[in-house]
Amino acid sequence: MLPASAIFKIKNHEKENLYPNSRRGYHIQNKGLRRMKYLLTFFILIGTFTTSISQEINKDLKNKLAQIQKKDQGYRELSKGGISEINKTALLKELNLTEKEFQEKERELFERNDSLNLIEVEQIIAEHGYPGKSLVGEPENEAAWFVIQHSNKIEKYYPLIEKAGKKGELDITKVAMMKDRLLMDQGKVQIYGTQGKTIFLTENPKSQDDLKVIIWPIKNPKSVNKLRQKTGFKTSIEEYANKLNIDYKIYTLEEVNKMQKITSQ
Numbered sequence: 029m030l031p032a033s034a035i036f037k038i039k040n041h042e043k044e045n046l047y048p049n050s051r052r053g054y055h056i057q058n059k060g061l062r063r064m065k066y067l068l069t070f071f072i073l074i075g076t077f078t079t080s081i082s083q084e085i086n087k088d089l090k091n092k093l094a095q096i097q098k099k100d101q102g103y104r105e106l107s108k109g110g111i112s113e114i115n116k117t118a119l120l121k122e123l124n125l126t127e128k129e130f131q132e133k134e135r136e137l138f139e140r141n142d143s144l145n146l147i148e149v150e151q152i153i154a155e156h157g158y159p160g161k162s163l164v165g166e167p168e169n170e171a172a173w174f175v176i177q178h179s180n181k182i183e184k185y186y187p188l189i190e191k192a193g194k195k196g197e198l199d200i201t202k203v204a205m206m207k208d209r210l211l212m213d214q215g216k217v218q219i220y221g222t223q224g225k226t227i228f229l230t231e232n233p234k235s236q237d238d239l240k241v242i243i244w245p246i247k248n249p250k251s252v253n254k255l256r257q258k259t260g261f262k263t264s265i266e267e268y269a270n271k272l273n274i275d276y277k278i279y280t281l282e283e284v285n286k287m288q289k290i291t292s293q
Contacts, residue, residue, distance in 0.1 A: 090164040097171035149175045158188050160197025173202050182210045201260045217247045221265040227288040249278045
C-alpha cells in the first residue's frame with residue numbers, strides 16, 4: 029500500500045490534468061495565450077506597415093497628373109460650349125489664354141496641348157508604368173487615360189490600360205471606352221457603344237447639313253444595354269446618345285461606309 033504522501037501527489041497531479049484552471053494548469057495555458065497574443069500583434073503590425081507602404085501616394089506625380097488632366101479636359105470644355113461666362117473666364121485664366129486667342133487658334137492649340145501632354149505621359153509611363161489609383165489616387169489615375177484616348181497611340185498603350193483595369197488601378201468602363209475607340213479607329217464595329225463620330229456627307233462640307241453625328245456601329249446593338257450595365261456604365265445607349273446630343277439610330281458598317289465621303293479626324 030502506498031504511503032499517504034504518495035497518494036496525495038498522484039491525486040494532485042490528476043487534478044491538474046482534469047482541471048486546467050488549477051494554478052499550474054492555468055499558468056501554462058495563460059503563457060500560451062500570451063505568446064499567441066504577441067505573435068498576432070506582431071503580424072498585424074507587419075501587415076499594416078506593408079499595406080501603408082504599398083498604398084503610399086506619390087504626391088508630386090499626383091499634382092503633375094492633375095495639371096495634365098486639367099489642360100486636357102479644359103481645352104475640350106471650352107471647345108464644346110455650354111459653359112457659363114464665369115467658368116469660361118476662370119478656365120481661360122488657368123490655361124493662360126485669352127478668349128480671342130482660343131477662338132483664332134483653337135485647332136492649333138488643341139494639337140499642341142495634346143502633343144505636349146502625350147510626351148509627359150509617355151515619360152511617366154516609362155518610369156512608373158501606368159500611374160494608377162494606388163500610385164496617384166483618384167481622379168488623377170484617369171489623367172494618363174484621357175491623354176492616350178485623345179492620341180494616335182491607343183493601339184500601343186491599350187494592353188497597358190487593359191492590365192490597369194484588371195488590377196483595379198483604373199475603372200473598367202475606361203478600358204471599355206478605349207477598346208471601342210481602338211475598334212472604331214480600325215474601321216471595326218464597337219462593343220459597348222461609347223463612341224460617336226462625325227460623318228461627312230459631302231466631299232466639301234459647307235454647313236451642318238453636310239455633317240451627321242452618329243453612334244458608331246455596335247456589334248450587338250440589341251443586347252448592348254445589358255452589357256453596358258454589367259460593365260458598370262450608368263446609362264443606356266439611348267440615354268448616352270442623348271447626352272451627346274446624338275439622335276440614336278442603329279447603323280451597320282456598310283451603311284456608314286456608303287454615307288461618308290470624308291473620314292473625320
